[in-house]
Amino acid sequence: MKAQTAVPPHSQAAAGAQRDVASSLKITEIFHSLQGESSLSGWPTVFVRLTGCPLRCQYCDTAYAFHGGQRQTLDDILDSIDRHQCGHVCVTGGEPLAQPACLDLLSRLCDRGHVVSLETSGALPVAAVDPRVIKILDIKTPGSGEQQRNHWANLQALQAHDEIKFVICDRTDYDWAADLIRQHELQRYTVWLSPSHAQLAPRELAAWMLADQLPARLQLQLHKHIWGDVPGH
Numbered sequence: 001m002k003a004q005t006a007v008p009p010h011s012q013a014a015a016g017a018q019r020d021v022a023s024s025l026k027i028t029e030i031f032h033s034l035q036g037e038s039s040l041s042g043w044p045t046v047f048v049r050l051t052g053c054p055l056r057c058q059y060c061d062t063a064y065a066f067h068g069g070q071r072q073t074l075d076d077i078l079d080s081i082d083r084h085q086c087g088h089v090c091v092t093g094g095e096p097l098a099q100p101a102c103l104d105l106l107s108r109l110c111d112r113g114h115v116v117s118l119e120t121s122g123a124l125p126v127a128a129v130d131p132r133v134i135k136i137l138d139i140k141t142p143g144s145g146e147q148q149r150n151h152w153a154n155l156q157a158l159q160a161h162d163e164i165k166f167v168i169c170d171r172t173d174y175d176w177a178a179d180l181i182r183q184h185e186l187q188r189y190t191v192w193l194s195p196s197h198a199q200l201a202p203r204e205l206a207a208w209m210l211a212d213q214l215p216a217r218l219q220l221q222l223h224k225h226i227w228g229d230v231p232g233h
């Protein structure tokens, strides 16, 4: 009889943890609200906020999603989304793509017929994201403190329905973003410039964009005007 090799308990635990990471996600919150950003602004939307982000933008308004969260299976997450009976789903963070099972969640949401958007920092590759997903790709400006994290190959992975967002902290950021838009002809996509809340007056950014005839759109965060800067909206 062949001797059986016992699998050490720590290997079993490691294999179990790997299975969990492939079939579940750490979730900070799932909630129903109005989309406050992008060309989908104003649509009732279910938001799935994934826990964790490898970046630390100085203006971050979702630092509460950096840690904690609850691990949930994809099936449980889909059940929670279904309860809201809503056509639009936005997967956000944190940085959703930092968790491998996010790609599977996105595809399963598309399979169910949802309009699916993904809000991503632009620091991780988006090439493997289901092409049915509308990617809202941040480009991190110098003022964010995370400019070096931009994964520039992402610009080659964008599709016509994807959108690009810059958070602008000051005039230096504005000039940097304007140069980048023109240099890479980013106006092929919908490009948004948002003033960093409490750092730059919308009126000032609007004046720069008008004077410059920049081929981009100014964006204010609708949800903050309705509910303020609070989690769950």
Ligand code: SF4
Residues within 6 Å of the ligand: 053, 054, 055, 056, 057, 059, 060, 061, 062, 063, 093, 094, 095, 121
């Ligand atoms: S990428 Fe987004 S969630 Fe992460 S630190 Fe920057 S603003 Fe916050």
